Amino acid sequence: MNTTQPLHHTVNKYFLWILAFILLSSVTSAHAEDPALKRVIANVQDRYEHTVDLKASFIQEATIKSINQTVTETGVVYLKKPQRMLWDYHTPSQKKLIINPEKAWLYVPEDNLVYVQDARQILSSKMTVRFMIGVGKLEEDFHISFTDPHHVDKDGHYDLCLLPRSNELGIDKLFMKVDRQTSFIINFSFADIYGNTTRLTFSDIKTNTNIPGGIFSFTPPQGVNVYHVP
Numbered sequence: 001m002n003t004t005q006p007l008h009h010t011v012n013k014y015f016l017w018i019l020a021f022i023l024l025s026s027v028t029s030a031h032a033e034d035p036a037l038k039r040v041i042a043n044v045q046d047r048y049e050h051t052v053d054l055k056a057s058f059i060q061e062a063t064i065k066s067i068n069q070t071v072t073e074t075g076v077v078y079l080k081k082p083q084r085m086l087w088d089y090h091t092p093s094q095k096k097l098i099i100n101p102e103k104a105w106l107y108v109p110e111d112n113l114v115y116v117q118d119a120r121q122i123l124s125s126k127m128t129v130r131f132m133i134g135v136g137k138l139e140e141d142f143h144i145s146f147t148d149p150h151h152v153d154k155d156g157h158y159d160l161c162l163l164p165r166s167n168e169l170g171i172d173k174l175f176m177k178v179d180r181q182t183s184f185i186i187n188f189s190f191a192d193i194y195g196n197t198t199r200l201t202f203s204d205i206k207t208n209t210n211i212p213g214g215i216f217s218f219t220p221p222q223g224v225n226v227y228h229v230p
Helices: 004-026 035-049 126-132
Strands: 053-064 069-080 084-091 095-099 103-108 113-118 142-146 158-164 171-178 185-192 197-207 225-228
Touching: 035 142, 035 158, 035 171
Parallel strands: 113 225
Antiparallel strands: 053 069, 053 197, 069 084, 084 095, 095 103, 103 113, 142 158, 158 171, 171 185, 185 197
16 A cells, blocks of 8 residues: 555645745735736735634535546635644545644544654655745745736636746646635635646635644544554
C-alpha cells in the first residue's frame, strides 16, 4: 500500500486555499498596475490581517479530466494562526485532515486508517514555507489579473486569476472569487497540469471566534490502523 500518496496529495490540495489567505498577509502591491486590482488585494489583505481564526462551511467539487467524473464533498474548515487547520468532511463520507506545526493527520474512518506525518515534511516546499510564516509576496510568485474586463461576475463578486511563476505546486492556474461587500474569499479553484480541477465554495464564514487549539491535534481511536508516512 502506498501510504505517502494520500497525505501528500490531500495536503497539497487543501493548502492551496489556505495559500489564498496567507499569501495576502504581506502583499504590498499587485503585479499589475491596475488601481482597482490593487484596491481589491489591499481589502483582502486587511481582512486577513485582522483574522486570528476562521470557520466556514465548504463544498468541494473535484473533477478528474481523464474519466470526466466529478466528486462533490461537503464539510467545515477551521483555520487558526499560526499554521493550524482542520478540514472536517461530513458528506458523502466522513474524514478529517488536521495539521499543526508539529504533526499532520489524515483520518479515513471507512478505511479504518490514519496517516500520520511530521508537519515539517508537509511544509517543506519553499513556497509553502514562505506563505505559512507570512513572508510570501503575491508579485514574486504569481502573475495576477482580473479574469474579466469588468472585474466582477454576474453576482458582483471580484474574479481574480493567479498564474504561478514556477511549477512547484504542480498547478496551471488558480482562480479566486472575492465577495465585493465583505472582502472574504468565497470561492477558490485550480487546475493541475493534467487538467484536473478542484473548486471550493465557502459560506457561513465566521472569524475571530476563539476556536480552541485542541481541535488541531488528533489521537487515533483505539483499533484504527496507523501508518507513519516518512
